[in-house]
Amino acid sequence: MTPRERRAARRQMPGPEVEAGAMRRRRKTTITPAQIIDTSLNVIATEGYEALSMRRLANALDTGPASLYAHVVNKADLDELLIGRLCAGLSLPEPDPKVWRDQLRSVCTQMRDQYLRYPGISRAAYAMAPTDREIVRVSEGMLALLLAGGVAPQAAAWAIDALLLYVAAYCLEICIMEQRKVHDEADWVVDTDELRSRLSALPAESFPHTVRYATELTAGQGHDRFDFTLDLMIDGLANR
Known part of the structure; x- marks a missing residue:
């Protein structure tokens, strides 16, 4: 799966097969989209949004930038994930x-x-x-x-x-x-x-x-x- 395909898959309503496959993938990887979002928000909370870059995020996750692109396409894609997380908290x-x-x-x-x-x-x-x-x-x-x-x-x-x-x-x-x-x-x-x-x-x-x-x-x-x-x-x- 390419990063763009992963991005498209996130927009689909997950079915039982998709959820099970995602769980198997998570067991094999050390970084998940949720971790990326959590770490990004932590960087912003402590240093401000302008401090957040793909390289800064990779350092915070103790990995290389290339590892992030397995889950996000680019910074704009990450921005959407972050705003999505905030929107999830709205009633x-x-x-x-x-x-x-x-x-x-x-x-x-x-x-x-x-x-x-x-x-x-x-x-x-x-x-x-x-x-x-x-x-x-x-x-x-x-x-x-x-x-x-x-x-x-x-x-x-x-x-x-x-x-x-x-x-x-x-x-x-x-x-x-x-x-x-x-x-x-x-x-x-x-x-x-x-x-x-x-x-x-x-x-x-x-x-x-x-x-x-x-x-x-x-x-x-x-x-x-x-x-x-x-x-x-x-x-x-x-x-x-």
């Missing part, structure tokens, strides 16, 4: 037309929390054409929620992409900010009081609204802005 509710917006918020919030456990991993979700069953499971679940809320199919399809893209971007920005604080000793850049002071000090004749609403522009704690934007997007869909 998808049974669609309820009465509370579909709350249900959709819950799925997005779960995805946010999964991304934030592994600094920078949301970068792996960009420009991905997923075929992993767990990723498609989440997409299917979100589509069911949107359709239950009366959102038109085309709008629902694009909304899934927009919502997940926002969640990924939000988490990536947090990761970048945290990195700057640590590596550049630039706490002041993201300090709310410092930013508010700088905006308030601008010449009012040139920036009247910025100066007047400096407090509003810098307001929000924790995930306040995330919740606001998510509500804005979902409520907008409900009003279409």
Whole structure:
């Protein structure tokens, strides 16, 4: 079996014969896809997503890069496996037309929390054409929620992409900010009081609204802005 054939096989629903064959193969090999994913996530959790490469992963597994290609095609394939693992941890509710917006918020919030456990991993979700069953499971679940809320199919399809893209971007920005604080000793850049002071000090004749609403522009704690934007997007869909 070539790596590409193995990748295709992962997308198929396993039958008894496939499962038995996989078990026999696992007994003969020292590295499994699950080990690759677990080790990759451990590297990301401790060093960040940017530290993960096929060579870094091979070193962590105490093997050569060539051994990895028996299970994954390339880094993009590994990225899909990682996002698939995170998606496997998401709980998808049974669609309820009465509370579909709350249900959709819950799925997005779960995805946010999964991304934030592994600094920078949301970068792996960009420009991905997923075929992993767990990723498609989440997409299917979100589509069911949107359709239950009366959102038109085309709008629902694009909304899934927009919502997940926002969640990924939000988490990536947090990761970048945290990195700057640590590596550049630039706490002041993201300090709310410092930013508010700088905006308030601008010449009012040139920036009247910025100066007047400096407090509003810098307001929000924790995930306040995330919740606001998510509500804005979902409520907008409900009003279409």
